Amino acid sequence: MTSLGLSVHDVLTTTRSVRKRLDLDRPVDQALIEECLEYAVQAPTGSNRQGWRFVVVTDDDKRAALGDLYRKGWERYTTLGVSASALADGQAPERAAQQMRVMESAAYLAENMHRVPAMLIPCIRGRVDRASMGAASMMASIVPSTWSFMLGARDRGLGTCWTTIHLMFEEEAAEILGIPYGDWSQVALITIGHTLGTDFRPAVREGGAAAVTSWNGWD
Numbered sequence: 001m002t003s004l005g006l007s008v009h010d011v012l013t014t015t016r017s018v019r020k021r022l023d024l025d026r027p028v029d030q031a032l033i034e035e036c037l038e039y040a041v042q043a044p045t046g047s048n049r050q051g052w053r054f055v056v057v058t059d060d061d062k063r064a065a066l067g068d069l070y071r072k073g074w075e076r077y078t079t080l081g082v083s084a085s086a087l088a089d090g091q092a093p094e095r096a097a098q099q100m101r102v103m104e105s106a107a108y109l110a111e112n113m114h115r116v117p118a119m120l121i122p123c124i125r126g127r128v129d130r131a132s133m134g135a136a137s138m139m140a141s142i143v144p145s146t147w148s149f150m151l152g153a154r155d156r157g158l159g160t161c162w163t164t165i166h167l168m169f170e171e172e173a174a175e176i177l178g179i180p181y182g183d184w185s186q187v188a189l190i191t192i193g194h195t196l197g198t199d200f201r202p203a204v205r206e207g208g209a210a211a212v213t214s215w216n217g218w219d
């Protein structure tokens with residue numbers, strides 16, 4: 001197993017959304033992705049259903065097709081008025097600067113999506129739009145496993161980014177990959193590649209956990 005030997009603390013605090021520091025020219029070994037997927041399938045699922053499927057995409061034509069969809073979604077996202085300045089508007093200077101950096105980095109990823117060496121599409125059985133009360137349970141039966149994959153990737157020198165933009169065209173992506181759209185929901189497109197350098201820092205979260213936590217009730 002290839003491992004950077006990071007502590008649990010480091011993995012949990014430094015697994016960032018990697019976009020600009022992704023090595024777009026270095027392929028990712030299938031074995032590394034398989035190791036991370038073994039973590040993914042250790043995650044909890046509602047009723048122990050394990051109704052998950054993971055579609056890994058490395059094929060040039062399919063990456064190009066997904067890259068096109070993603071860019072189309074990105075254009076729509078930004079024409080809806082989501083921009084760096086809109087996200088930064090009214091925020092404290094440090095937070096505004098962080099939002100500007102995120103948008104700039106996300107634009108870079110959109111431009112280069114077709115070059116991302118590998119993509120992971122986690123899928124869950126069922127359609128979220130039909131699940132009503134079960135929606136939370138359904139999502140929670142695929143999100144932890146995908147995050148486990150991302151944590152495992154971090155410890156192997158791989159960078160990932162959770163993305164959802166391509167879901168604006170989920171049905172078209174399903175066609176590209178042969179995913180049975182009527183029965184399976186895609187929940188994300190996780191970009192995967194080796195990172196340029198392996199040092200990543202904890203993110204700044206204003207006020208830390210204390211700012212968003214209350215004990216024994218809501219206050």
Ligand SMILES: Cc1cc2nc3c(=O)[nH]c(=O)nc-3n(C[C@H](O)[C@H](O)[C@H](O)COP(=O)(O)O)c2cc1C
Pocket residue numbers: 015016017018019102105106109161162163164165166203
């Ligand atoms: C549900 C969800 C959807 C996201 N969608 C996108 C996306 O489509 N494109 C993208 O570049 N980043 C996306 N992100 C990444 C966020 O921008 C990122 O998590 C956030 O800026 C915080 O950065 P960090 O993960 O490095 O702490 C998404 C994250 C989540 C959890």
